[in-house]
Amino acid sequence: MNKKIIVKLPYITQEIFIGEKMLDFVVSKIKSRKYDKYILIVDINAKKDRRNYFNRLINDLNIVDIIVLQPTPNYKSFKECEKVIKRLIKVKASRKSCLISVGGGYVSDITGYVASNYMRGIGFVQISTTLMSMVDAVIGKVAINYGNYKNLLGSFYSPKFVFSDLNFLSTLRKEEKVLGLSEVWKHALIKRDEDIVKKIESYLLNFSDKHYSEFIHFSMRVKKSCVENDYDDRIGSHKALSLGHTFANFLERKSKMRHGVAVMYGIIFATILSKRLGKLSLENYTRIIKTAKRFEKNIGLLKSIQKDLKVKKVLESFFSDKISENNSLNFVLPIDSGYLIYKNIPEKIATEALEIFKKLEL
Ligand SMILES: NC(=O)c1ccc[n+]([C@@H]2O[C@H](COP(=O)([O-])OP(=O)(O)OC[C@H]3O[C@@H](n4cnc5c(N)ncnc54)[C@H](O)[C@@H]3O)[C@@H](O)[C@H]2O)c1
Known part of the structure; x- marks a missing residue:
């Protein structure tokens, strides 16, 4: 039986499904919307060794074009969106057509960005194939990069359906699963859910499949609660999802570090900052650092990040991050009761927290 979550946004009611062997269900749900044409946008690695799955999807939905994407460091x-747009023009996609992304966050952001712009918005469905794109499926926002600017171009846009079929995870590399878990950790800290934190720690030791469905369902509920009340990211609850992202944005820009890895170190820095600002008890600080140690055993980049960290450069990046405004340094912090959007952090405290981060041992 599939798990279902409904997200109500002003412009769409989004349905998210989590299950296994979902192909028949996926086809019938998509068909029920009566789009005029379907275009598949597929991650090359998700497609590999799944000939039957894709043949059936293509035949049952009468797919008119398949665009295969390969995630690159760029x-x-x-440019990649432009390639997709040209193909849509070629097959005469209309306002009633639907783009179906089958891949991780890379493919779903490109697909969602194009879907939101082509003819001012056409159908969009997400079939998630990475743990990251299942636990952090698109709810309310899609974005692409421009030049050196991360997620600069984007829209408030959501897929009508998200399907998280756990069978896709069988081919996903272990490292990719660890990256997805950093977002689950973020969600667990926002809601202070110690039971989920313990399951994350256990997963990082034994990599058992048994918690995937629970992690995804939990994360989708948290993301739904943050976005539904603040769909255009103005009131504050949406910002909770940026926990760990301000430092992560610096790391991703500087070293092209993967999003999930950067978020993990971003959460660690936000934890140090929160403790330094007196917003986190020693007990909770120690608890968070305990989980961080488990992540670090699997990722192991702390030493190289510390070695290259130039405090001045990081501060510049913090002040230009989208969460900081009017020269005020703002941060989402993990606190004893969940999260806090802390404004006007003194530069001196941020500098001290960075110095502590540079010496941290995990
Ligand atoms: N719009 C949003 O709400 C949102 C949410 C989360 C992440 N994102 C974006 O998503 C991106 C990261 O997504 P990601 O971590 O899924 O990375 P990704 O899409 O690059 O996928 C990671 C790797 O896994 C491979 N892959 C995908 N499915 C596979 C499968 N089933 N088996 C084997 N290999 C497979 C891909 O080819 C790639 O090499 C970032 O750009 C981030 O900004 C956006």
């Missing part, structure tokens, strides 16, 4: 570029 992440989510406008």
Whole structure:
């Protein structure tokens, strides 16, 4: 039986499904919307060794074009969107057509960005194939990079359906699963859910499949609660999802570090900052650092990040991050009761927290 989550946004009611062997269900749900044409946008690695799955999807939905994308370090570029747009023009996609992304966050952001712009918005469905794109499926926002600017171009846009079929995870590399878990950790800290934190720690030791469905369902509920009340990211609850992202944005820009890895170190820095600002008890600080140690055993980049960290450069990046405004340094912090959007952090405290981060041992 599939798990279902409904997200109500002003412009769409989104349905998210989590299950296994979902192909028949996926086809019938998509068909029920009566789009006029379907275009598949597929991650090359998700497609590999799944000939039967894709043949059936293509035949049952009468797919008119299949665009295969390969995630590259030149992440989510406008050029790649242009390639997709040209193909849509070629097959005469209309306002009633639907783009179906089958892949991770890379493919779903490109697909969603194009879907939101082509003819001012056409159908969009997400079939998630990475743990990251299942636990952090698109709810309310899509974005691509432009030049050196991360997620600069984007829209408030959501897929009508998200399907998280756990069978896709069988071919996903272990490292990719760890990256997805960093977002689950973020969600667990926002809601202070110690039971989920313990399951994350256990997963990082034994990599058992048994918690995937629970991790995805939990994360989708948290993301739904943050976005539904603040769909255009103005009131504050949406910002909770940026926990760990301000430092992560610096790391991703500087070293093209993967999003999930950067978020993990971003959460660690936000934890140090919160403790330094007196917003986190020693007990909770120690608890968060305990989980961080488990992540670090699997990722192991702390020493090289510390070695290259130039405090001045990081501060510049913090002040230009989208969460900081009017020269005020703002951060989402993990606190004892969940999260806090802390404004006007003194530069001196941020500098001290960075110095502590540079010496941290995990
Ligand atoms: N719009 C949003 O709400 C949102 C949310 C989360 C992440 N994102 C974006 O998503 C991107 C990261 O997504 P990601 O971590 O899924 O990375 P990704 O899409 O690059 O996928 C990671 C790797 O896994 C491979 N892959 C995908 N499915 C596979 C499968 N089933 N088996 C084997 N290999 C497979 C891909 O080819 C790639 O090499 C970032 O750009 C981030 O900004 C956006």
